[in-house]
Amino acid sequence: MEFYEPTVQCPREVESVGMAQPATTDRRILLLHEQDNVCTAIAAVTAGTKLLIQGREVTLKQDIPLGFKIAARDIAISENIIKYGVPIGHASRNIESGELVHLHNLASNYLPTYSHGQD
Numbered sequence: 001m002e003f004y005e006p007t008v009q010c011p012r013e014v015e016s017v018g019m020a021q022p023a024t025t026d027r028r029i030l031l032l033h034e035q036d037n038v039c040t041a042i043a044a045v046t047a048g049t050k051l052l053i054q055g056r057e058v059t060l061k062q063d064i065p066l067g068f069k070i071a072a073r074d075i076a077i078s079e080n081i082i083k084y085g086v087p088i089g090h091a092s093r094n095i096e097s098g099e100l101v102h103l104h105n106l107a108s109n110y111l112p113t114y115s116h117g118q119d
Helices: none
Strands: 008-014 019-025 038-041 050-053 056-059 069-071 080-083 086-091
Touching: 019 050, 038 080
Parallel strands: none
Antiparallel strands: 008 019, 038 069, 050 056, 080 086
16 A cells, blocks of 8 residues: 655644644544544545544545545543534543544434434
8 A cells, every 4th residue: 555645734742842843644634633533434445445634544444435534643431522623522432543433433422322222
């Protein structure tokens, strides 16, 4: 697999010197805030594709449709899912980097989460 030419620069704190430095993110995804642990596919991307997310290589675990969320890093069960720099829910199970993040592994912090077959 080849990488697309990365075109997006996202700020990232460099701990050793305490200053911001740009981190490269693949142009097929949108990282909305530097603290986000998920990003959004702005093109459909197939399983096995390697993406750069904040300068780290992430391999997609399954096909990701346009507009869906991808875990930018490993996310532990009960950890908040951060998008737009704010929590949008929490992980209902452990999520690996490169995995699709959706109703099967994300629960709302605000509304009861519906499960198929639940009355």
